[in-house]
Structures are given as structure tokens and as C-alpha cells.
Amino acid sequence: MSLIVDVLSGGVRGGTSIMYAALGETVSERSGVINLGTEGSMLVGALGAYAIGVETGSPWLGAIAGAVCGGLLSLLHAYLVVYRGASQFASGLSLLFLALGLTSLFGAAYVGQPVVGFDQWDVPLLSSIPFVGEILFQQDPLLYLSFAMVPLVWFVLFKTRIGLLVRTAGERADSLTVHGYDVRVMRTGAVTFGGMLAGLGGAHLSTAYANAWFENMVSGRGFIAVALVIFAVWSPSRVMAGAYLFGCAIALGPALQARGYEINQFLLDAVPFVLTLVVLTVLGKRTLSSSPAELKRVFENAPPSG
Amino acid sequence: MSTVQTAAPVALRWVGALAAALVIFSILLMTKGANPIDAYQGMWQSTFQRSRSIEEIFIQMSPLVLGALAVAVPARAGLTNVGGEGQIIIGAVAACGMFLLLGDGASGGLILVAMLVASVVAGALWAGLAAALRLVAGVNEAISTLLLNFVALDVLLFLIYQPWRESPVGQPATRELVDVAKLPVISGTKVHIGIVVAVVMVVVVHLLINRTRWGFRISVAGGNSEAARRSGLKVSMLVLSALMIGGALAGLAGMIHFAGVEYKLRPGFGSQLGYTSFLACWMARHQPFPILVAAFVFASLSVAGDSLQLDSGLPAASVNVLTALILIAVLGFTTMRKKANA
Numbered sequence: 001m002s003l004i005v006d007v008l009s010g011g012v013r014g015g016t017s018i019m020y021a022a023l024g025e026t027v028s029e030r031s032g033v034i035n036l037g038t039e040g041s042m043l044v045g046a047l048g049a050y051a052i053g054v055e056t057g058s059p060w061l062g063a064i065a066g067a068v069c070g071g072l073l074s075l076l077h078a079y080l081v082v083y084r085g086a087s088q089f090a091s092g093l094s095l096l097f098l099a100l101g102l103t104s105l106f107g108a109a110y111v112g113q114p115v116v117g118f119d120q121w122d123v124p125l126l127s128s129i130p131f132v133g134e135i136l137f138q139q140d141p142l143l144y145l146s147f148a149m150v151p152l153v154w155f156v157l158f159k160t161r162i163g164l165l166v167r168t169a170g171e172r173a174d175s176l177t178v179h180g181y182d183v184r185v186m187r188t189g190a191v192t193f194g195g196m197l198a199g200l201g202g203a204h205l206s207t208a209y210a211n212a213w214f215e216n217m218v219s220g221r222g223f224i225a226v227a228l229v230i231f232a233v234w235s236p237s238r239v240m241a242g243a244y245l246f247g248c249a250i251a252l253g254p255a256l257q258a259r260g261y262e263i264n265q266f267l268l269d270a271v272p273f274v275l276t277l278v279v280l281t282v283l284g285k286r287t288l289s290s291s292p293a294e295l296k297r298v299f300e301n302a303p304p305s306g
Numbered sequence: 307m308s309t310v311q312t313a314a315p316v317a318l319r320w321v322g323a324l325a326a327a328l329v330i331f332s333i334l335l336m337t338k339g340a341n342p343i344d345a346y347q348g349m350w351q352s353t354f355q356r357s358r359s360i361e362e363i364f365i366q367m368s369p370l371v372l373g374a375l376a377v378a379v380p381a382r383a384g385l386t387n388v389g390g391e392g393q394i395i396i397g398a399v400a401a402c403g404m405f406l407l408l409g410d411g412a413s414g415g416l417i418l419v420a421m422l423v424a425s426v427v428a429g430a431l432w433a434g435l436a437a438a439l440r441l442v443a444g445v446n447e448a449i450s451t452l453l454l455n456f457v458a459l460d461v462l463l464f465l466i467y468q469p470w471r472e473s474p475v476g477q478p479a480t481r482e483l484v485d486v487a488k489l490p491v492i493s494g495t496k497v498h499i500g501i502v503v504a505v506v507m508v509v510v511v512h513l514l515i516n517r518t519r520w521g522f523r524i525s526v527a528g529g530n531s532e533a534a535r536r537s538g539l540k541v542s543m544l545v546l547s548a549l550m551i552g553g554a555l556a557g558l559a560g561m562i563h564f565a566g567v568e569y570k571l572r573p574g575f576g577s578q579l580g581y582t583s584f585l586a587c588w589m590a591r592h593q594p595f596p597i598l599v600a601a602f603v604f605a606s607l608s609v610a611g612d613s614l615q616l617d618s619g620l621p622a623a624s625v626n627v628l629t630a631l632i633l634i635a636v637l638g639f640t641t642m643r644k645k646a647n648a
Contacts, residue, residue: 036388076634079638080634080637080638084637084638084639086637086638087588087637089386089388089448089584090584090585090588090633090637091634091637091638093581093584093585094585094630094633094634094637095630095634096581097581097582097585097626097629097630097633098626098627098630098631098634100623100626101623101624101625101626101627101628101629101630102334102627104621104622104623104624104626105334105338105620105621105623105624105627106338108620108621215621215623216623220456220459223452223455223456224456226452227449227452227453227456230449264464264467264468265463265467266460266461266463266464266467267460267464269456269460269463270456270457270460270461270464273453273454273456273457273460274457276453277439277445277450277453277454277457280439280443280445280449280450281439281442281443281445282443299386299446299448299449300384300446
């Protein structure tokens with residue numbers, strides 16, 4: 001395999017968990033809620049999927065469990081910030097600690113246990129396309145599902161009534177109230193859905209990417225997802241591109257090292273973050289103006305409306 | 307908070323919320339086959355009735371106090387500093403770099419002072435980066451400080467995996483700080499003087515934000531930047547200085563953690579110290595003196611986690627559940643809901 005194929009297919013594989021989480025965070029932030037607990041949702045998702053995978057032998061049941069766990073944790077975030085008026089940053093970080101504790105408490109039993117994970121499954125015909133096929137279609141089924149998830153999230157957010165309501169909750173919450181909708185319900189739904197996707201991302205990490213469970217295995221990917229959403233200016237398709245970019249940056253180091261190049265992985269790891277900062281600086285006020293209005297209020301410490 | 311609250315219901319809310327946190331944690335302990343009464347008793351005894359543990363609490367508390375102050379000062383100016391994690395790391399990196407630069411020839415006092423200055427300056431500049439991005443390009447500081455955490459972490463890892471690595475085999479780490487440059491301990495204890503520094507800084511920050519003209523100005527700018535601008539305040543300078551002072555405090559926390567506890571940089575140095583500090587600051591509602599209490603609680607819980615491992619055979623990190631439940635209780639259930647927040 002050539003270096004480029006190696007890096008790109010590794011980037012797609014490694015970026016998938018981040019992409020699921022970032023897609024979920026896009027929905028959440030579009031409704032006006034930032035969720036730093038995404039990292040936590042990925043963690044409980046990873047363990048939930050792994051545990052159910054071990055107990056039932058079915059990775060698909062595991063993935064569903066992962067989504068449920070991630071969703072439940074985010075539901076708690078939604079309750080705290082939407083119904084109890086807690087600070088979004090503080091609540092999200094608290095839930096990260098909750099997830100760290102819960103997964104440490106219940107995860108110890110699963111360390112070193114073998115799991116039936118998602119195996120590589122080559123898509124017939126497509127996988128034999130040179131280059132593209134090797135990168136995109138010699139992967140695992142949960143990864144293929146993410147290909148469908150991007151257009152699906154885009155479609156629901158921008159082409160359906162429910163998507164309109166969610167986006168309005170993030171832009172003009174008071175106008176929803178005027179029309180008799182409950183903003184709190186919209187936000188709770190969006191944040192919970194976001195957590196479910198983050199949980200799926202965690203499931204991909206533990207049952208398809210690493211095929212293992214260990215403490216704190218998400219190690220910052222959830223935060224990367226939050227950063228990525230901003231990098232992607234709240235657009236699902238750009239989230240996809242960004243996730244693969246982050247994934248490739250992570251995959252490049254080992255691929256080069258395997259070929260005998262001396263390379264310090266950590267300079268590469270920093271690239272996506274620096275790039276995000278550069279993009280934000282260049283776009284400057286344009287990014288902020290394209291951010292959901294209610295989210296801007298969160299960042300500016302203004303009381304939310306609606 | 308604009309809602310008027312009478313004292314009694316607030317106290318009741320605190321008791322109720324904390325009790326609920328303890329009950330929920332008990333249930334979780336029972337599902338793991340541990341007796342919660344025994345576990346709590348063990349945690350209490352080994353945390354508060356052994357002098358070693360009490361010393362450990364004060365040791366762990368110092369960087370948390372400073373890290374929380376690093377959130378409190380910018381918060382007064384209406385700024386969200388989520389970057390304590392990175393500023394702490396950069397402070398420690400600067401301190402370690404100073405030590406490596408000066409080498410063994412220098413006296414302990416010189417190394418200590420140099421490390422102190424370097425960490426404070428480095429922390430301030432790291433946070434200043436976020437302030438500059440906000441002022442020049444309108445990048446929100448909550449986002450930029452969060453992103454800079456990861457850059458700082460990569461800087462740390464880069465240094466300890468290559469240029470500053472002591473030995474090519476084994477765990478990557480820098481050289482250990484020479485004994486003469488380690489933080490002195492309070493006589494008769496194992497507690498280094500970081501706690502004294504932390505308490506002094508609490509008083510200093512209290513005076514700074516409540517008693518000086520600058521403190522008044524940043525709170526005006528934080529409350530209503532437009533009004534501040536119209537009354538002739540240089541809001542940009544206030545934003546810059548508030549964030550940089552925050553960064554300096556976090557940098558100091560990093561130096562203290564380095565020269566008082568870790569002595570060398572290694573992967574995972576100061577991990578989650580910044581986020582924990584952020585939460586401690588929230589629990590203290592951004593007030594300097596309550597920060598001491600919040601940091602004490604967090605440090606005690608962390609020490610109690612070790613007891614949980616020793617006495618009940620559960621992973622030490624499980625205590626994070628209790629910490630989080632207490633936080634959730636305090637954040638969500640000790641105050642009346644804001645009126646504006648429907």
C-alpha cells in the first residue's frame with residue numbers, strides 16, 4: 001500500500017468517531033447549546049457498546065447501546081442547562097467527570113476482555129475501484145453508516161420542519177415561543193440526539209477502531225469534535241471533511257514512522273488545532289456572525305432568550 | 307443572580323442537593339457490591355484522620371486554587387477562560403525550560419525565581435494569545451482558550467518525546483528538578499509552600515478585583531462593554547489585562563505543580579487540573595474566598611478516591627462520579643432558576 005492510501009484510509013478510519021461526535025455537536029449547537037460533555041458522551045458510548053458487545057456478541061446491539069448511553073448523558077446536560085439554567089461550560093465539564101467516573105467504575109471489568117467487534121467488510125465492486133475504493137470501501141460497516149449519517153443530518157436540519165424548529169431554537173428562540181412552540185423541548189431533543197451520535201462515535205472507537213476498552217480511551221477526541229464544529233462553521237458536510245483532516249493528521253505520523261522516517265507525532269497533532277485557530281482568525285467576525293445567534297449569547301455570557 | 311433568595315431555603319437546597327449526590331453514589335457503589343456506609347466511613351477516615359492524607363489535600367489544593375483564580379479574574383471582565391489546562395502546562399514547560407537552561411551550576415534560589423518569572427510570563431502570554439485573537443479578529447476567547455489547550459499539550463509532548471527527553475528508553479520524561487530548586491516544605495510537614503502562595507494570591511486577587519480601580523473597571527466592562535466604552539474606558543486593554551492576569555495565575559499553578567509535586571515533565575502532566583479548577587471556580591461562583599473552600603473539597607475528594615481504591619477495591623477514578631454528582635447538585639439545584647431563562 002502506498003503512503004497516501006495508508007494515510008487517507010487511516011484518516012477516514014480514525015476520523016469517523018470524531019465525525020459522529022461532531023455531527024451530533026453540530027445539531028446541538030444549531031439549537032443553541034454547546035456541549036463540552038461530548039467527550040463524556042463518547043466515553044460512555046464506547047464503554048456501553050463494548051460491554052453490550054461482550055455480553056451479547058453482537059456489535060450492532062453494542063452500537064445501539066452506545067448511542068443510548070451517549071444520549072442519556074447528554075439528556076442530563078440538556079436538563080441542567082435548559083431546565084435548571086446551569087452554565088453550559090460548567091455543566092458539560094461536570095458531565096465529562098461523571099463519565100470518567102462511571103466508565104472507570106463499570107469499565108474495570110471489561111479491560112482486556114475480547115469483543116466481537118465490527119470487522120472489515122469490503123463493499124462489493126466499489127472496494128475494487130483503485131485508490132478511492134481502498135480508502136473508502138475497505139472499512140467496517142459502522143463507518144459506512146457514517147457516510148449515510150452526514151447527508152441525513154444535513155437533510156433533517158435544513159430540509160425538514162423539525163430541522164427548521166431546531167435551527168430556530170438556536171437563532172430566534174423568542175419567535176418559536178411566539179408561535180407556541182416550547183424552545184426547551186427542541187433544545188433537549190437536539191442535545192440528546194447529539195449525545196446519541198457522540199455515543200455512536202464512542203462505539204466506533206471501542207468496537208471498530210481499537211477493538212478494546214481501556215480507561216479514558218477517548219482521550220480528547222470529544223473536545224476535538226467540539227473544535228471541529230466551529231472549524232466547520234456548523235455545516236455537516238464540512239464536519240465530514242474536517243474530521244477526515246483531523247484523522248489524517250493523526251494517521252500521518254505512524255505511517256511515516258513505519259517507513260523509517262523520523263517524525264515527531266505531536267507537531268502533526270497540533271496542526272489541526274492551529275489550523276482551526278487560523279481559520280477562525282481569517283474568517284474573524286464572519287465566523288461569529290454565521291454562528292447560531294443563541295450560541296453567540298452563550299459565548300458572550302448574555303442571558304439566553306426565549 | 308437577580309433573584310432574591312432568603313438564607314434558609316438556600317441552606318436547605320444545599321443540604322438536599324448534596325444528600326442526593328451522596329445517595330446516588332451509594333446506589334452505584336451497591337451495584338458494584340460495595341457497602342456504601344463502609345465506603346464512606348473508609349473514605350472519611352483515611353482522608354481526614356490521617357495526617358499524610360490531610361497534607362496531601364493541601365498539596366493538591368494549591369494548583370487548584372490558583373487555577374480557579376485564573377478563571378475568576380477574566381470572569382469578572384465577562385470573559386470565559388477555559389484554557390487553564392493549557393496555561394498550566396505552558397507555565398510548567400517554561401519553568402522546566404528555565405531549569406534546563408540554567409542547569410546545575412545555578413543556585414537553588416536563582417532557579418526558583420527564574421522558574422517563577424518564566425511560568426508567570428509564559429502563562430500570561432499564552433492567555434494573551436487568546437485575548438489578542440479576540441481583539442484583532444473577534445475570535446471568542448472560550449473557543450480559542452479551549453483550542454490552545456490542545457496546542458499546549460502537543461508542545462509538552464513534543465518536548466518530552468524529543469528535545470528534552472532524558473533517556474531514550476523507558477517512559478519519556480525530562481530530567482528531574484535538582485533538589486535545591488524544589489519548593490521548600492512547611493517545617494514539620496510534607497506540604498510545600500505552594501499552599502501559602504495560593505492563599506496569598508486569593509487575598510491579592512480579592513483586593514485586586516474588589517478594591518482597586520482596575521477591578522472596578524473590568525467589572526464595568528464585563529457588565530456592559532458598550533457603557534464602559536462610552537464612559538471612556540479602554541475596553542480592549544481591560545480584556546487583554548484580565549485574561550493575561552488569569553493566564554499568569556494559571557502559569558504559576560503549573561510552576562508550583564512542577565516544582566512542588568512532579569519535579570519532571572511527563573505525559574499526563576497536570577492532566578485535568580485546568581478543567582477541575584474551572585469547575586471549582588464555578589462552584590465558588592467566581593468569588594476568591596469561596597474558591598479556597600471549593601478547591602479544598604475537590605482536593606479532598608481526589609484523596610478520598612485513593613481510599614476508595616485501597617479500602618473498597620474500586621478504581622480510584624470512580625470518585626469522579628461523586629465529584630460530578632456534587633457539582634451537578636450545586637450547579638443545577640442550589641440556586642433558583644434564572645427568570646430570563648425560560
